[in-house]
Amino acid sequence: MSKDFDLLTLGEILLRLSPPDNERIDRGDLFYKQVGGAELNVASGVSLLGLRTGIISKLPQNSLGRYVKNRVRFFGVSDDYLTYDAADDQRLGIYYYENGAYPRKPSVVYDRDYTSIHKINLNDYDASLFSSARIFHTTGIMLALGEHTRATTIEMIKRFKERGTLISFDVNFRGNLWTGEEARKTIEEILPFVDIFFCSEDTAKLTFKKNGALTDMMKEFSDEYNISVVASTQRIVHSPKIHDFGSVIYDAEKDYYYTEDPYKSIDVVDRIGSGDAYISGVLYGLLSTNMDCEKALQYGNATGSVKNTIPGDMPSSTLDEIERIIKEHQNTGIKLEMDR
């Protein structure tokens, strides 16, 4: 089996259960059944755009684990590095998601304690794993879940880095998993290994205690930890159903900031995973153009924006669709109403 991946990600995969339309979790007779997880979302997005990706994770060895494996494959991601937990207390994490409508916010209930990801084991993987990918990506969630996932994640980052893999990291701060202080300390420990860093303005300020303009804070991260690319999304939430979405990317080599007009008045169908889709667009852009941050920005903004219109966590856009959207976004002339 080939070990040659453009991107490998490490993360927990969750069952997502959500009531239809604007129904609520505490009523109704149906849940839509999907899979999600920040790191899977990124791997799937890059795969849809045409590169080869896989995910490193651990699943329960039962019909729910099989369901996840099947969906991983459906979304174009390799299941070669999935391992299975056959213990009696095996379990798949779950999150329940309910759409919002102003003045009601979207809401999430997590049920992800004691899950099989906590038994992920470095010994299950051959050393060759760490030389099989161009980029390795993970997020702060793996650091926050528990001590074992934290240690395993840090060790994987180091081993991938040693073999010359680019390390991509998304802070993805979740206040219900750890405190800002814990997050800051842990992430500062891994930042020296990071090449591509995703961090929002709020997180830079609140978690990393930085000040000043966003661009200055981005440069500061890059200078302090020798990070090649720092990217930060900018989202304006007009209502749960209408957002604007754009971003800024700092290219350390050129010492240059890229940005473009945001996508405005996006029709939000499902906001979950749009940040991950953004990362998938950026990583695709970097991988397919030899690190051209301007292209990465365009792919990231388009991929992140359009994800908001797709039900479920996962993006679903092919390269062809993304390029049509970018062209349309830049175009100021006549626009067709429909793709036929």
Added chain:
Amino acid sequence: MSKDFDLLTLGEILLRLSPPDNERIDRGDLFYKQVGGAELNVASGVSLLGLRTGIISKLPQNSLGRYVKNRVRFFGVSDDYLTYDAADDQRLGIYYYENGAYPRKPSVVYDRDYTSIHKINLNDYDASLFSSARIFHTTGIMLALGEHTRATTIEMIKRFKERGTLISFDVNFRGNLWTGEEARKTIEEILPFVDIFFCSEDTAKLTFKKNGALTDMMKEFSDEYNISVVASTQRIVHSPKIHDFGSVIYDAEKDYYYTEDPYKSIDVVDRIGSGDAYISGVLYGLLSTNMDCEKALQYGNATGSVKNTIPGDMPSSTLDEIERIIKEHQNTGIKLEMDR
């Protein structure tokens, strides 16, 4: 069984049948099956916020009546005062509801003639009923349905009043049930018993032939009939899918009008019952704060606004959710996008 209710309401409960999404009544293969009714909606809203409520009504003694009873309980309302009609011509009233989308308005078809509520019987209830609640609430619909329901409702208002119960009344004028003139005459007969009065600006003008500013008309009602609290909602319909919602409340004791910025650009999922939800918020506010009209206004506006985002007649918000929404509405600083 305890007879101690914070709120009892009297009203007809209907089966609501509606096609999914924007499908029409005259096409398609499915109806969503729900229950509704102005007075049940109010009782359910107050119960969700944490108080103890019940509904006085009569249902057919068949599987449809059982369905309604089960839903009443599901929505947190006591079924202790439901009675059942076992006659051959027993029937449950129905209304068919279709969503709108500009330029198509929402539409309703009623099928509520000859229903079991017309056989509601004072003799089925023990005298203790009338001393079992802090507030008794009903609406103009019960007065409009027919002579028997009118007489029974007026008699119940009087008996509850005699035992020191606060009487809450919502005009809820429906042109297809009676004329404005009939409504005015009948309601003026019961206004001397009313403590909390809900009446819209249009109804004050068109039905009660009042003039001038809304606040003046509200005070006039209060002065003329010695009403403690008069509340009036203000809704702006931008399209069937976008409304603004606010209200004014007049506190007779303080001779003071309360209002606040309306909720703007509400994402309307299902507009039915949002006026009833408003009443439930106001009554909750009055009951839980010893008649603080400012709190009542805030609860009313939040509960009414958020109901617009909930499918079906019934509200579904807990106190916790309403308080988060109020805080968010008053807050001018940073706002979180999602409840996690």
Added chain:
Amino acid sequence: MSKDFDLLTLGEILLRLSPPDNERIDRGDLFYKQVGGAELNVASGVSLLGLRTGIISKLPQNSLGRYVKNRVRFFGVSDDYLTYDAADDQRLGIYYYENGAYPRKPSVVYDRDYTSIHKINLNDYDASLFSSARIFHTTGIMLALGEHTRATTIEMIKRFKERGTLISFDVNFRGNLWTGEEARKTIEEILPFVDIFFCSEDTAKLTFKKNGALTDMMKEFSDEYNISVVASTQRIVHSPKIHDFGSVIYDAEKDYYYTEDPYKSIDVVDRIGSGDAYISGVLYGLLSTNMDCEKALQYGNATGSVKNTIPGDMPSSTLDEIERIIKEHQNTGIKLEMDR
């Protein structure tokens, strides 16, 4: 508009609401929305087999009436003789149907009082109506609903008969609409006009107080009232999901009884309307063969049997399908598993 129909029927059309699969009326969130009615079912069945049919009925002039009209047309039946009730108390009758599963029986809740059919008016129809059809068919339900529908139905039977139309009548006794004694008296009044008579063995005994073998009772009816064709279905209910179905037809002219092996172990999906489908097969057989009762029996048994496998009241079989089923039923050799 053409007045040339092979069959016209007169009857009430109902909205049918049923929960999916084996769900119950008193639970769940969905109703399937269909139309039904003994006389519409017959007209639709004959139309599907290739003849031209219409239904005489009265509907409310609202979106529910329009829904019924659209479905009538969908099922191949002319809406030329539908009239509409624009009065305030217009209403469409409803019945709720729940599937059975042993030891739970199928169950029906009727809500058909005060419906628009009670305002059907002979004056709405041109005299030409009564010379526009080869067969006129109606059932005991129209006689049982009320005095006005009874009188109108009897008058229509007489007028059609006068113009040389064959009169077809199905007793369709419903104990919840009238007593056996009322039924007997009323039906005996119209039997002298009837040419084709459908009556079950139980009804012959319990309602008409006849005795002896089924065939003897059938002949008795024929002799007494000069009826050309008497047909009686024979159903064995092994469980709500497995029935046998067959029939006997008496041909007065030949003084001969036709029967054949029943269809055994039918997979019952929806039993409602299978008796009506049987009648449609018999009438088709008589109309298409110049009153060949043997053919009528074969068409009737096949059409009635296969209806049990179709969801909803209405049959859905084309002539081609019915002829394949008859051939298969008679065949004792090799049988194909699938129609490709």
Added chain:
Amino acid sequence: MSKDFDLLTLGEILLRLSPPDNERIDRGDLFYKQVGGAELNVASGVSLLGLRTGIISKLPQNSLGRYVKNRVRFFGVSDDYLTYDAADDQRLGIYYYENGAYPRKPSVVYDRDYTSIHKINLNDYDASLFSSARIFHTTGIMLALGEHTRATTIEMIKRFKERGTLISFDVNFRGNLWTGEEARKTIEEILPFVDIFFCSEDTAKLTFKKNGALTDMMKEFSDEYNISVVASTQRIVHSPKIHDFGSVIYDAEKDYYYTEDPYKSIDVVDRIGSGDAYISGVLYGLLSTNMDCEKALQYGNATGSVKNTIPGDMPSSTLDEIERIIKEHQNTGIKLEMDR
């Protein structure tokens, strides 16, 4: 059978398959199953408004063809002129439709090659067909599908014209069926027969190489080919979910242009078929008023606008609804929120 139609249209009828809500064609487990086709949409719209219409088309003689026939009838259109293809390679054309949400456009996948419409045969129709309608309507699609449908369509136009039928024609240019140059040449061949012509501003410019103001181009068509009525819709697409819709109509006899304020901020549920609905409104207006173009414009704009709120290709508005919408659109005073 009566041959008296207000409108006959000629066109292909397609099966439309679309995933629910914002789901995508390349995912999910369900397709909604509907029928559509520009010419059927027009016939259905005119029928709903109260006139008698039919469609001339050819369908496969299998269960899919039967499904289409049933739906045609359901939508109020006569199936008298449907013919059936019993050949082995019979097939029904299909199109797959996916909703859009900004920045994702709606998209369509066609699968309409080799379909039974290509075998439509003039010899299957009696000469009386051509004198049975007040208006005959078809579109550029029939000219574009292939040489046989083109020749047949042109021949039908001529035969209808000869019998004094008004000819209505909608360019409906589809770049995936033919080139602009082919379209121009072919359509110029039939324009001398056309009485009512529907052509958008873009098509006038890009296909017919006209210049200048829309009104000037409309008049040019009228002058050059002696066309009585030229109509052109004007749509502004703010997002896939919000459009404005209006039109201009040129009345050659009066040499006058009619227009009115467009419908603004329409809540688009399903945009497909709204242009056809517009045509149905215009044709209804012309037919019901002895060619009053102002009325035609009002009916056209209202019918086209409201179609955007209806799922599926087909309009669903009765005359009553359209007239309420027109009145509301013209009204500047108080507006009711709901139709009860």
Added chain:
Amino acid sequence: MSKDFDLLTLGEILLRLSPPDNERIDRGDLFYKQVGGAELNVASGVSLLGLRTGIISKLPQNSLGRYVKNRVRFFGVSDDYLTYDAADDQRLGIYYYENGAYPRKPSVVYDRDYTSIHKINLNDYDASLFSSARIFHTTGIMLALGEHTRATTIEMIKRFKERGTLISFDVNFRGNLWTGEEARKTIEEILPFVDIFFCSEDTAKLTFKKNGALTDMMKEFSDEYNISVVASTQRIVHSPKIHDFGSVIYDAEKDYYYTEDPYKSIDVVDRIGSGDAYISGVLYGLLSTNMDCEKALQYGNATGSVKNTIPGDMPSSTLDEIERIIKEHQNTGIKLEMDR
């Protein structure tokens, strides 16, 4: 609030997720969302038959806990003794259920470790609880879940017994929760407190190491532990869709065994909870007749049999339905096909 219950049960309530029809857990896009749990099922069944019941349990204080509370009320069971877990690691247990079809068995995946029931606390309940019910019922599951639930359950049994409550206990042996030996030891510790004992023949042999005829083993239990009533169901599984169901009950006072013909060829729609429904029928019979075991047997067999035809864990039969089924079961004469 009244403390007067006919029955209180103690047990864990689970979220049940199941794919529709015969779809599998590892495929598809939907789960039906229901609640279940042996002890809730029993309480609900007794309540449906007309007595007053409640459940003692602990739920997470989030929207899933609220969903369960709402369903508990919907099914007619009091939520007075539900307590809530507000801790960070609150969780609701889940089980996934998939229907069988020969040769595929039904299958269940449990995810019930670490749930909020493990924090149920005797101190949350007032002493009056233990004198508020005629019967207290629980099952072996509560003893098997863990040490804390075991100790709490045993203590509750003792306290209820002290106040003169009848103790009902169902072994409900689950090999995936504990070993037979653990079960035997623990249950023998509580049997001296038990008045009504439910135990299958297999469990009597395999877990309690008894021998001989079922009736002998039942008497042995009764003699050894002074148990008034011992009941044992007898199910024959012909296929996942066809079962027979009957039982034997031993009445210690009369030293008499009751049995009757089993219900044969039950159409199994959902087998889960039919054993619990049986218990609810038996307990209803005992409570409503002053411990008449023959009546209890008839109610138990009918209630258990018909539950197999109901989707979900919970029974749904009213007393009226159960009595019709019993009458039908005993009747050897004419049977009606349908309840109208």
Added chain:
Amino acid sequence: MSKDFDLLTLGEILLRLSPPDNERIDRGDLFYKQVGGAELNVASGVSLLGLRTGIISKLPQNSLGRYVKNRVRFFGVSDDYLTYDAADDQRLGIYYYENGAYPRKPSVVYDRDYTSIHKINLNDYDASLFSSARIFHTTGIMLALGEHTRATTIEMIKRFKERGTLISFDVNFRGNLWTGEEARKTIEEILPFVDIFFCSEDTAKLTFKKNGALTDMMKEFSDEYNISVVASTQRIVHSPKIHDFGSVIYDAEKDYYYTEDPYKSIDVVDRIGSGDAYISGVLYGLLSTNMDCEKALQYGNATGSVKNTIPGDMPSSTLDEIERIIKEHQNTGIKLEMDR
């Protein structure tokens, strides 16, 4: 990318559209959307049992082709050898499937002319393909579709055979694609290359004009063409919902026939693809045991039988499930009712 497959199959992949439950193709609003195709079904079945498989096919390069690719991956089959057709007349074949219920048969409507499989091109595949699999499997359908697919298939068989691949072939005779005589001639041309041959008794007689006992005909094929394994399924159709299923396998090396008791009274949910599932079980058995025909028979019978209970074309059983079913089938002692 690895070229090491246990099994490669060659075949057309179709979109399958089917109405829910017992609804008909010519009614209703929904189609379930699935993929199917004899050769994909086999590849998927073998993959689910744990081996590595792929499919060689050609798909349209549009969203339908992407949907199929995603499902192929979901079902565990490699998409490495899928090629895409970007031509204007690209199309995916479709079949419509409707369930049966006695006396109504299941029925299929094909729409598979002019599809992209007809453009499959040997030149798109590297020579290494033909040495990448242990078994190559295809069916008579590829020979019947047209001359190009026939020639390509025969050439592929030869190239695989040359590289030492075992050739597996299923006659899968379809009377609507070719005549028996054409089939016989063509298949006799490839039989000399075949190692594993699947042929039903009917086909042996009707198509290949053989006589006598099934076992004799099987041996004759083996002798005449030097075939190692000949397998023949035996199905008894009691009704569309109840089948028996078994088979006979002839092992040429041992000159021995294997058979076992058939699976009786299978609850048929979806019969399509159960023959293909049988083949997947047989091939798995041969591949995993070094050609042990007895094991192959057991795996084949179990896999084929249980497929009948799975909705859609594709099997869904893991090795674990199949082995439990085999054990249960052989077991004559106690059987558990449920898998927990």
